[in-house]
Amino acid sequence: MSAFLSVRDLVVSYGGFRAVDGVSFDIGKGETLAVVGESGCGKSTIARALVRLVTPTSGSIELDGTDIAQLSEKQLRPVRHRVQMVFQDPYGSLDPHLTAERIVAEPLRGRSAADRHREAARLIDLVGLPASALDRRPAEFSGGQRQRIGIARALASSPDLLVLDEATSALDVSVQAQVLALLADLQRERGLTYLFISHNLGVVKQISDRIVVMRAGRLVETGATDDVLRSPAEPYTRALRAAALDPTTMRGRKPRDVVRQLQGAPA
Amino acid sequence: MVFPIPHDTTPILEVTDLQVELVTADRVVRAVDGVSFRIGRGETVTIIGESGSGKSTTAMGVLQLLPEDLAVLSGSVKVGGVDLLVDRDAARRIRGRMVSLIPQDPMTALSPVHSVGKQLTGAIRLAGHPRSAARARAVELLEAVRIPRPAEQLDKYPHQLSGGMLQRVLIAIALAGHPVLLVADEPTSALDVTVQAGILDLMLELQERTGIGILMITHDLGVARLVSDRIHVMKDGRFVESGEAEQVVDAPHEEYTKRLLAAVPQLGTFEEVPA
Ligand SMILES: Nc1ncnc2c1ncn2[C@@H]1O[C@H](COP(=O)(O)OP(=O)(O)OP(=O)(O)O)[C@@H](O)[C@H]1O
Ligand SMILES: Nc1ncnc2c1ncn2[C@@H]1O[C@H](COP(=O)(O)OP(=O)(O)OP(=O)(O)O)[C@@H](O)[C@H]1O
Ligand SMILES: [Mg+2]
Ligand SMILES: [Mg+2]
Numbered sequence: 001m002s003a004f005l006s007v008r009d010l011v012v013s014y015g016g017f018r019a020v021d022g023v024s025f026d027i028g029k030g031e032t033l034a035v036v037g038e039s040g041c042g043k044s045t046i047a048r049a050l051v052r053l054v055t056p057t058s059g060s061i062e063l064d065g066t067d068i069a070q071l072s073e074k075q076l077r078p079v080r081h082r083v084q085m086v087f088q089d090p091y092g093s094l095d096p097h098l099t100a101e102r103i104v105a106e107p108l109r110g111r112s113a114a115d116r117h118r119e120a121a122r123l124i125d126l127v128g129l130p131a132s133a134l135d136r137r138p139a140e141f142s143g144g145q146r147q148r149i150g151i152a153r154a155l156a157s158s159p160d161l162l163v164l165d166e167a168t169s170a171l172d173v174s175v176q177a178q179v180l181a182l183l184a185d186l187q188r189e190r191g192l193t194y195l196f197i198s199h200n201l202g203v204v205k206q207i208s209d210r211i212v213v214m215r216a217g218r219l220v221e222t223g224a225t226d227d228v229l230r231s232p233a234e235p236y237t238r239a240l241r242a243a244a245l246d247p248t249t250m251r252g253r254k255p256r257d258v259v260r261q262l263q264g265a266p267a
Numbered sequence: 268m269v270f271p272i273p274h275d276t277t278p279i280l281e282v283t284d285l286q287v288e289l290v291t292a293d294r295v296v297r298a299v300d301g302v303s304f305r306i307g308r309g310e311t312v313t314i315i316g317e318s319g320s321g322k323s324t325t326a327m328g329v330l331q332l333l334p335e336d337l338a339v340l341s342g343s344v345k346v347g348g349v350d351l352l353v354d355r356d357a358a359r360r361i362r363g364r365m366v367s368l369i370p371q372d373p374m375t376a377l378s379p380v381h382s383v384g385k386q387l388t389g390a391i392r393l394a395g396h397p398r399s400a401a402r403a404r405a406v407e408l409l410e411a412v413r414i415p416r417p418a419e420q421l422d423k424y425p426h427q428l429s430g431g432m433l434q435r436v437l438i439a440i441a442l443a444g445h446p447v448l449l450v451a452d453e454p455t456s457a458l459d460v461t462v463q464a465g466i467l468d469l470m471l472e473l474q475e476r477t478g479i480g481i482l483m484i485t486h487d488l489g490v491a492r493l494v495s496d497r498i499h500v501m502k503d504g505r506f507v508e509s510g511e512a513e514q515v516v517d518a519p520h521e522e523y524t525k526r527l528l529a530a531v532p533q534l535g536t537f538e539e540v541p542a
Contacts, residue, residue: 014427039431039462040415088430088457092374140291143371143453144318144486166430169456170371172318172486173530180532199431199459202532231538241537243460245489247516247528258493259468 003062004029004193005050005161010059010069012045019045021217022059027161027210030187032194034204034225036240037214043197044088047163050195051085052076063161081107084159086167088197090146094138100124100149101134107157123152128178143170151179155186165197180207201244205229213237277348278305279448279480280329285342287321287328298324300504301342304497306448306480313483313491313512315527316501322484323371325501326450329482330368331358346448363393367441371452371484373433377425383436384421387443394444408439413465430457438466442473452484467494488531492516500524 003026012020020042027033035043048054050061052068061069068079084107087093094103104123105116124133127148138146147170154162164183168176180203186192198204204211204225211228213221213236221234232238245258287299299321306312314322327333329344331351344351346366351358362368370376377386387408388401396404402421409417412435425433434457441449449470455463471494473479485491491498495512500523508521519525 037459039435039457039459040429044429089374091372135293140289142319142323148318166457170318170453170486172316172527173488173532174527175318176486177530177532199457199463200532201460202534205534206532229534229537238537238539239461240459242539243464244534245460245463245487245493246534247488247492247531259464259471 002065003027004031004064005195006060006062007046007050008060008062010046010049010061011057012042012049012054013057018057018217020049020056023212023214023217023219024059025212025219025222027193027195029160029193030191031210032187032196032208034208034211035195035197035214036199036201036204036211037220038216038236039199041214042217043214044165047085047165047195047197050161050163051083052080053085081157082159083161083163084154084157085163086147086150086154086165088165088169090143090150090170091138093150094146096138099135099137100129100141103138103149104152104156106153119156120152123155124149126155126182127152128175144172144175147171148175148179158190159192161193161195163195163197166199167196168203169199176203183207201229201240202246213240278307278345279310279347280304280306280482281343281345282325282329283343283345285325285328285344286340287324287333288339289324289333289337290339291337297504299328302499302501302504302506303342304499304506304509306482308478308480309474310496311474311481311483311494313485313495313498314501315485315488315491315498316507317503317523318486320501321504322501323452326368326452326482326484330362330366330450331355332362332368363390364395364444365446366448367444367446367450369437369441369449369451369454371456373430373437373457374425376437377433379425381424382421383423383425383428387421387436387440390440390443404443405439408443409436411442411469412436412439413462414439431459431462434458435462435466445477446479447477448480448482450482453486454483455490456486463490470494488516488528500527 005027008024010020010023037043049056056069060067101120105120108116108119129148168179196208208225211225212219215236221237232241283303284301285299286301289296289298304312328340340352349357384405387405391401391404405421406417414420414435455466492512498512498515499506500508502523508524
């Protein structure tokens with residue numbers, strides 16, 4: 001099977017600094033690839049390159065057979081709706097002047113007003129928000145509510161590839177479970193492909209088929225999610241694994257002791 | 268100093284029957300519907316619970332940071348024995364000095380047009396440090412929050428930092444003022460777990476050393492279980508369960524708390540030695 005998304009030797013620089021330094025991976029159609037790694041290692045930068053908010057310095061990004069890495073804005077137009085992103089920052093990424101309805105329906109320009117309203121209402125309901133949310137503006141929502149508006153907007157244009165950058169980090173575990181179930185349903189029904197960036201290894205284990213572990217702009221380990229999480233090969237992956245906090249396993253231990261033991265990722 | 272650091276029996280923070288109504292053009296939302304809690308010296312109290320249940324509004328209410336034309340508060344919020352709802356000016360005097368906030372939202376907390384260094388040194392100077400020492404102190408604070416190459420980062424603008432780096436800048440700003448009360452709204456939500464462990468260590472160490480009280484809000488039940496003395500579980504503006512951290516996480520009484528715990532994604536064990 002040929003990959004739906006194929007990234008080769010991707011380099012993204014800001015000024016002289018290589019935030020992403022030669023990363024390659026594939027994602028099959030209908031598959032979920034998780035990207036985990038140290039804060040600042042380049043995960044969001046990869047996401048921004050995939051939706052072409054930044055232009056890669058070098059390397060290729062083949063989407064369904066077309067290399068989009070260096071396409072011009074005009075050439076990208078027919079592709080844009082196929083790749084959508086849920087942004088890490090649910091605050092900065094929503095236009096504060098627009099209502100939730102306008103934000104969610106924004107990708108549906110060209111459809112009738114009634115159509116757009118119906119679709120926005122459907123999507124708002126899908127992410128677990130009440131219909132009354134449609135008329136409200138971003139400032140009137142909590143962090144997790146805004147994050148769900150971002151998810152609804154990303155789904156509006158029926159993308160083939162959804163890039164989710166810490167898309168459930170502001171949700172309580174119960175709402176998070178609902179959103180993860182929604183993503184799984186959509187994948188089953190419509191064959192959506194996901195690139196799922198997360199710091200939450202429990203969530204990653206639940207949602208992803210394969211995993212990429214990054215550090216300082218490079219890929220350090222990759223494999224089937226269950227294998228990598230059960231027997232991590234690289235010291236950095238083991239450190240990540242050891243530092244994951246499970247509320248049920250710290251019974252009777254002093255916080256300082258737990259935290260000290262969790263520390264010390266290898267340099 | 269505006270307030271004496273409370274002696275052992277006066278709580279650092281005592282909130283009694285706090286209600287917050289948010290008044291918008293077309294409706295009134297009772298976001299916080301009568302919550303009470305106290306934080307003593309060296310204690311961490313954590314609010315967990317449903318998205319939209321009023322956790323951030325509680326935090327902002329405690330700090331008097333909600334716009335006056337938006338929020339109507341009632342009840343009492345005593346910091347070191349002084350009721351901030353009565354003495355409205357007190358909140359302004361102590362904020363950033365004795366009481367600090369790590370806000371949930373980095374991008375609206377930081378100005379996009381000023382460098383990170385400028386904003387951090389601003390907080391340091393507000394805390395009473397002379398201008399000449401501010402940059403050195405800024406580097407020290409960024410080091411403390413585990414930001415690599417701190418001196419280099421000071422000249423960057425917020426959009427040039429990653430999500431987790433921004434979150435750590437906010438933590439550094441909050442710690443600039445030697446607070447006796449730290450209100451931390453999802454302080455580690457954008458951090459990988461190794462960096463998170465470092466930040467939790469920093470907070471616990473600071474608490475051991477200075478007796479700082481911490482009001483924490485988190486969706487991470489592992490973090491809550493680890494750092495908290497007491498946990499309050501919030502839903503629809505109220506606390507539905509309150510208790511010692513161990514009790515709430517290991518043996519919850521309420522259906523809602525049980526449901527939350529059941530929804531924590533399970534990670535299982537791993538082989539500590541590579542095969
Ligand atoms: N616009 C920019 N200009 C300069 N440097 C940038 C810019 N955006 C990001 N960087 C730098 O690139 C590196 C990678 O950032 P990125 O946001 O991709 O990290 P990340 O892996 O998403 O981290 P986090 O988990 O904290 O969100 C960081 O060192 C960051 O400071
Ligand atoms: N400015 C506002 N105007 C009107 N309603 C608001 C405003 N800010 C918040 N709300 C509403 O008040 C309720 C409480 O919001 P709050 O931000 O305190 O929730 P939260 O518990 O912090 O949630 P999260 O975990 O998602 O951050 C929510 O239902 C929200 O929609
Ligand atoms: Mg990021
Ligand atoms: Mg909140």
